[in-house]
Amino acid sequence: MSLDSISIHVVPPGEPGLTGNAPPLLRELLEMVRRLLETGEPSAIDLSALPLTPADLDWLRDKLGTGEIGVTLQANGESTLNETACPGVWWVTHHNEQGAVTSQFIEVAFVPDLVKAHPQDVEIGSGYLELLVSDL
Amino acid sequence: MQGPLIDTLARRGVTRRTFLKYCATLASMMALPPTAGRAMAEAMAAARRPSVIWLPFQECTGCTESITRSHSPTIEGMIFDMISLDYQETLMAAAGHQAEEALHTAMKDNAGKYLLIVDGSIPLGQDGAYSCIGGRSNVDILKEAAAGAAAVIAVGSCASFGGIPKANPNPTGAVSVSDLVKDKPIVNIPGCPPIPVVMTGVLAHYLTFGSLPELDDKGRPKSFYGDTIHDRCYRRPFYDQGKFAKTFDDEGARQGWCLFELGCKGPVTHNACATVKWNGGTSWPVESGHGCLGCSEPDFWDGGSFYKALSAPADPLKFAAAAAVVGAGAGVAVSVANRVKKNTAKAMHETTTLADLEK
Numbered sequence: 212m213s214l215d216s217i218s219i220h221v222v223p224p225g226e227p228g229l230t231g232n233a234p235p236l237l238r239e240l241l242e243m244v245r246r247l248l249e250t251g252e253p254s255a256i257d258l259s260a261l262p263l264t265p266a267d268l269d270w271l272r273d274k275l276g277t278g279e280i281g282v283t284l285q286a287n288g289e290s291t292l293n294e295t296a297c298p299g300v301w302w303v304t305h306h307n308e309q310g311a312v313t314s315q316f317i318e319v320a321f322v323p324d325l326v327k328a329h330p331q332d333v334e335i336g337s338g339y340l341e342l343l344v345s346d347l
Numbered sequence: 348m349q350g351p352l353i354d355t356l357a358r359r360g361v362t363r364r365t366f367l368k369y370c371a372t373l374a375s376m377m378a379l380p381p382t383a384g385r386a387m388a389e390a391m392a393a394a395r396r397p398s399v400i401w402l403p404f405q406e407c408t409g410c411t412e413s414i415t416r417s418h419s420p421t422i423e424g425m426i427f428d429m430i431s432l433d434y435q436e437t438l439m440a441a442a443g444h445q446a447e448e449a450l451h452t453a454m455k456d457n458a459g460k461y462l463l464i465v466d467g468s469i470p471l472g473q474d475g476a477y478s479c480i481g482g483r484s485n486v487d488i489l490k491e492a493a494a495g496a497a498a499v500i501a502v503g504s505c506a507s508f509g510g511i512p513k514a515n516p517n518p519t520g521a522v523s524v525s526d527l528v529k530d531k532p533i534v535n536i537p538g539c540p541p542i543p544v545v546m547t548g549v550l551a552h553y554l555t556f557g558s559l560p561e562l563d564d565k566g567r568p569k570s571f572y573g574d575t576i577h578d579r580c581y582r583r584p585f586y587d588q589g590k591f592a593k594t595f596d597d598e599g600a601r602q603g604w605c606l607f608e609l610g611c612k613g614p615v616t617h618n619a620c621a622t623v624k625w626n627g628g629t630s631w632p633v634e635s636g637h638g639c640l641g642c643s644e645p646d647f648w649d650g651g652s653f654y655k656a657l658s659a660p661a662d663p664l665k666f667a668a669a670a671a672v673v674g675a676g677a678g679v680a681v682s683v684a685n686r687v688k689k690n691t692a693k694a695m696h697e698t699t700t701l702a703d704l705e706k
Contacts, residue, residue, distance in 0.1 A: 255381035286365035305368055311628050314372040316381055324385055325371075329363050331353075 233267040236317075237274065240300060243319040247299055253320035255303075259312075268315075275300060275317075282326055288313070292323050352554075353392035366392065370551075376623060377548050377560070377570040387555045394554040398457040399464060400450065401435040402492055404485040405478050405512040405521055406467025410503040411437050413540035430550065433461070436480075447481045454495050462553065463496035465489065465524050468505040468512045472520030489527060498532040498559055499524055500549060507535035507566070508645035515649045525566060534559050535566035539642035542623050545571045565645070567617065576613035576639045579621035582606065600636060610654040611638025618643040 236256060243254045258268065276296030284290040288307040295302055301318040303325075328336075356366055370391065371384035379387070403411070415438065432438065433453035434446070441449055453461065467485075470477035475484030493499055501524040504510035512521035525533050536545055549568055552560045560568040577583060585591070585605040592599035592606055607614070613621075616639050620631045632639055638654075641647040 253382075257375050257381040259375050260378060284364060284368070286362055286368055290368055305372055307628060309627060309629075313628070314375040316371070316375075318381075325364055325367055332363055 229266050229270060230262065230264055232261065232263055233271045233274075236261075236271060240297075240317065240319065244297065244299055247319050247321070251321075253318065253324070255319065256317045258315040258317065271317075272302065275302065282323075284325065290325070292318075292326060351393050351395070355396075356392075363388075363392070373544070373548060373551055376544060376619070377552065377568075378573070379570070387551065390555040391551060396431040397553070398453055398461040399430045399432050400453055400461055400492060400496075401432060401464040401466070402485075402488060403436055404465065404467030404469050404489070404506070405519065406503065406505050407511075408437055409540045410466040411435075414502075414543045414546050430462075433457075444481075450492075454492060458495040460497050461495065462550075463492050463499045464502055465499060465506045466502040468509045468521035468523060469527060470512070470519035470521050472518070477519040486527065489524070493528045493531055496531055498534065498553075499528055500546075501525065501533060501535045501537075501566075502546065503541055504537040504539045504642055504645075504647065507537035510539065511648050513646070532559055533566055534562060534568060537565075537567060537572075537643040537645075538618060539640075539647075541643070542571070542619055542625070544623055545619060563617070565617075567643075571619040571623075572617040572643065574617065574619075574621075576616045576618055576621050576633070577611075579619075580613055580633055581621070582633060595636065606633060606636075606638040608656050609638050610652060610656055612641030612644070612647070612650070612653075612657065613639040614657060616641040616644050616647075 239256065243256075246252055246254065263271075278294030278296055278298060280294040282292040284292065288305070288310070290303070290305045293302045294300070299319055299321060301320065301323050303316040303318050303323060305313045305315070307313045353363065353366065357363075367384070367388045370388040371381075374384040374387055375381070434450040436446065439446060439449070467478075469475070469485045469489055471486060475486040478485045480488060501507045505512055505521075506524050509517075509521050509523045509526075512519055513523075523535075525535070534549055536549060538545070545568065548571060549560060552558070552568075560570055563569050563572055565572075577586070580586075582603060582605050585603070586607055590599060590602075590604040591608040592602075592604045593608060594600065595609065605611070611633065613633065620639070621633070624631045624634070640653050641650060644650075
């Protein structure tokens with residue numbers, strides 16, 4: 212028996228719309244950007260911890276716009292780190308292997324931590340290079 | 348396989364960035380500040396494996412299943428592998444005297460430092476004879492193992508609150524871990540079974556901060572059990588609008604309306620199902636069309652029928668007044684209807700039948 216023969220149709224719940232929770236985040240971002248400029252201290256907003264509807268997120272995404280850089284990370288599912296039209300403000304989305312969003316952040320940093328290579332990993336890389344060179 | 352966690356992860360093909368990403372998500376789930384993910388990754392990557400002793404008592408092994416088969420090889424699973432699990436009857440290769448010896452060696456070598464995980468309740472009836480391992484009663488084993496533990500983690504509703512073995516009339520005299528152990532920090536991770544990531548979250552917290560997470564009045568980590576299912580349910584807007592499914596196959600059910608009137612225990616159940624979901628984030632009971640059973644609350648088995656609406660609406664002060672009136676009105680109506688039904692059933696001394704469930 213195929214699923215089609217069961218006469219149940221799933222109706223997705225209607226778009227809840229804007230809650231007004233997104234605009235204050237812009238002020239918070241402004242503070243965070245100022246702090247980054249003054250002290251160099253990066254910070255982040257955890258979007259999945261806030262009561263934001265999909266419409267709120269769209270509004271925020273739309274306001275922040277799209278910047279020049281987009282980074283894609285393939286690690287246990289895809290992650291995207293996209294700079295917004297405000298340099299230093301990054302929209303970070305982590306997906307799992309099934310493609311579902313596991314967490315979402317707005318990061319304020321010159322470069323997000325995740326993009327930088329860790330010194331210990333660079334060391335491993337240099338070991339590999341040495342191996343290549345010794346084989347020449 | 349001793350050594351820092353990150354090396355062990357690397358050997359399994361988990362890169363640092365994968366781990367960082369995982370920690371960011373875990374920190375988010377645990378309601379830690381967003382920058383905590385980085386600190387967590389640093390601390391956990393360098394952490395040594397703590398010795399863990401896992402004692403199974405009156406249980407069904409569902410908790411072990413939940414955690415070890417959490418979906419493909421997840422990082423949760425790997426971290427779980429990475430603790431030095433020195434005794435776990437279901438998973439260990441050793442058996443018989445060899446296994447019991449491993450338990451005692453681990454207890455001696457790591458005295459005062461090991462984490463003790465317990466699943467299952469402990470029977471006290473007939474001097475504990477209802478459940479024995481290696482000829483010793485559960486209560487004896489627990490007291491001995493807890494004495495040298497740094498902390499005790501009670502996994503599942505049975506270990507946390509007594510669970511199904513304790514259900515009326517409790518033939519074995521089952522009690523929870525916290526009924527017996529009074530001098531050690533205890534974390535309760537209830538659920539039947541609990542969500543795997545909650546378990547990993549507590550371990551991650553311990554590895555990162557060297558302490559146990561903040562607990563609520565029932566000993567549960569606040570970060571996962573702080574909200575009710577109802578608070579975070581995607582069907583909540585329908586409750587607020589007074590839109591309820593009346594049967595499991597009516598128009599309301601098809602539209603995905605609130606399952607409150609079908610007996611959903613979401614309003615009084617503290618757990619993370621609504622946000623973390625199950626089976627690798629695929630779905631969870633309410634999303635599949637069935638109300639919450641309240642399995643992470645004490646005595647959920649004796650709370651009346653799973654299909655009878657709660658007698659009081661969820662805290663109506665928490666949301667807008669207009670919606671509250673609708674919700675509360677519906678709640679009271681259902682509660683009155685159910686009380687009548689309950690009294691009739693009591694008077695007739697009936698057990699719950701299929702017809703009851705169908706309302």
